[in-house]
């Protein structure tokens with residue numbers, strides 16, 4: 001097993017996950033198998049209970065893990081599923097060590113960060129690496145070097161280098177800011193972050209200099225000198241228009257060969273990141289899509305959906321304009337002015353009452369304007385509520401939003417009724433979706449029942465199935481036992497689809513999700529029709 005450890009310096013949000021995953025892409029394109037792990041130094045056992053405002057999207061793995069959004073990046077770049085165990089947190093490590101202590105397995109010992117916590121970390125990392133059976137295991141350490149909570153992990157990987165020697169490689173991703181006032185790129189923060197890393201005994205083998213603008217040769221020399229690295233081990237990665245251009249850029253900078261050489265290997269097959277980069281290059285700036293949700297101020301809250309839209313759009317040759325609509329604003333004003341100028345609407349997943357009536361208003365408006373509509377999870381549930389109010393005249397609601405709803409068309413899943421703990425207890429992960437013939441969804445998947453992922457506690461209440469169907473709502477997919485509705489459609493509109501599942505989690509840059517592709521096709525049609533109407 002060969003390990004590549006990726007650390008970050010100066011600040012977060014540098015695209016460390018993209019750099020780590022892009023390195024994985026290049027190695028796998030060279031014929032080596034790659035798996036990855038994200039280490040998160042926070043104390044939460046998983047990301048499931050964290051607010052997307054603070055931490056961004058919760059990515060759901062096929063085996064039902066609620067993980068850090070970087071696992072989504074890994075899946076998309078490696079075109080390979082990750083699992084719950086590919087995300088390690090301080091919470092998991094401490095929980096395990098403390099439980100072991102309570103069982104008396106450390107009897108007589110004083111349990112300490114070093115060696116007990118660090119040993120547990122090493123065992124976790126190497127256990128997952130071995131089970132993956134991969135040629136390369138890339139471990140991304142979350143947070144920034146210098147954070148107190150990251151120290152045990154850095155100490156653990158330092159020890160792994162001692163034990164494994166030449167089978168490890170350390171990449172450090174640091175930021176090189178550009179100062180507008182003087183017109184220079186500044187290397188000092190990156191130098192300091194390498195120093196901070198060395199203080200704890202880790203000398204990087206490669207430095208990735210992330211910068212808003214390309215940096216010059218002088219700066220590269222400086223970085224090499226202060227990091228004790230040969231110049232070719234300082235890799236310049238300026239901001240790109242698409243993240244899918246990063247593997248190609250790293251390839252051109254020699255990253256793949258430098259790493260392989262270091263391990264005494266050669267590529268088994270030739271492959272670079274060019275095809276991937278090309279798919280996302282020179283795209284026509286496309287039609288606009290309204291994105292209606294509660295967490296729109298932090299774009300990372302919906303990163304898998306944004307990527308799924310981009311994958312589907314790129315397959316059709318364009319890059320969409322996303323128009324973010326805050327559902328709480330709709331509630332305040334009662335109007336959705338943005339819908340007049342867009343060619344499609346997505347109502348996003350979510351939890352809780354705040355902003356939900358605003359989302360329902362946006363759904364009514366999309367119906368009135370006959371806009372292509374896609375509701376994901378909460379978005380689908382709210383579409384059903386809107387439908388029941390509009391077509392059945394019911395005082396419909398979800399018991400999540402109003403526990404005493406007169407017509408609870410959306411209600412708790414039966415198996416959820418006795419659940420008390422909130423962590424990891426939703427209906428989570430992949431399940432087979434049974435498509436119904438003759439529906440848009442069936443067509444989108446070409447009749448092949450897919451496996452899609454879930455994250456919810458509520459569903460369409462079976463007591464209202466027949467009433468909803470009697471006024472024209474079509475159930476276009478069910479679960480395997482036909483006990484729950486997985487998708488809805490309104491065939492009286494050009495495209496009105498909602499899914500209880502989250503198709504975005506399975507979307508890959510070169511293999512867009514069929515649900516999103518079907519929606520984006522309609523968006524494109526709509527904008528073409530509009531253009532034609534203007535020109536004729």
Ligand code: GLN
Pocket residue numbers: 348349350351352376377378379400455456457458459
């Ligand atoms: N809050 C809803 C539920 O729990 C929807 C969840 C979601 O959109 N992921 O069922």
